[in-house]
Amino acid sequence: MNTRSTAVSNPVGQQFRFWGRNTNTSSPGQYKAKADDFVGSFYAVLNRWRSETKFLSDPAKIALHPSYAALVENAEKVIPLIKMELSREPSHLIWVLEDHFGTDPYSPGDEGNVAKQTNRWLSYLDANG
Template sequence: MPTTAISEPILERFQKLKDDWKSRTRHLSNTAQISLVFSYQQIIGMGPAIVPLILAELEKEPDHWFWALEAITGENPVRDTDAGDVEASAQAWLQWGKQNDWIKK
């Protein structure tokens, strides 16, 4: 369900929540703890409209966006052998984004 345009209020809310999440998790390494931070859960609650924003973040800097992407899309393109590997997981999601028209090729 790729989208073409993201409204300014959605973009601003995502940026605010993302900044809060990164601030609160910068010293965490446990994926469950990182993913259960309230601002991260609010990002998930924003739904499919923010998938392009999350993928853009992954392009800039691989990070623990995979739980959110799977929760929002119902997909998981990461191979079992790559689970826990942030770089490999990011690449799998970026490839998925291109194949599913979330990222312009």
């Protein structure tokens, strides 16, 4: 059961202009973004979210941070990076996956066990591409 707000919004209207936009307009071809294009941006947003919420205990306040909204909105583009981070260390990045995909692949008995939830998400992502 999700104890935080699942409504993901950007309460301060902050946009992360470096995600999902091709600023090179002189190119005549179509540009398809790849996860590698977002590595620096992903870590900048992730590090900001972590540093500005590390002393918060309220899951709703953590999830209302503008960086969290940016992570959820752009999760599809950086799934490999999220997987790599979760493989290194279980974390609340699982919330980003829950809110992005609208599901949680673990049983109610796993609630509160971030390590177990992380393992379930890694298995889910491997099984579902």
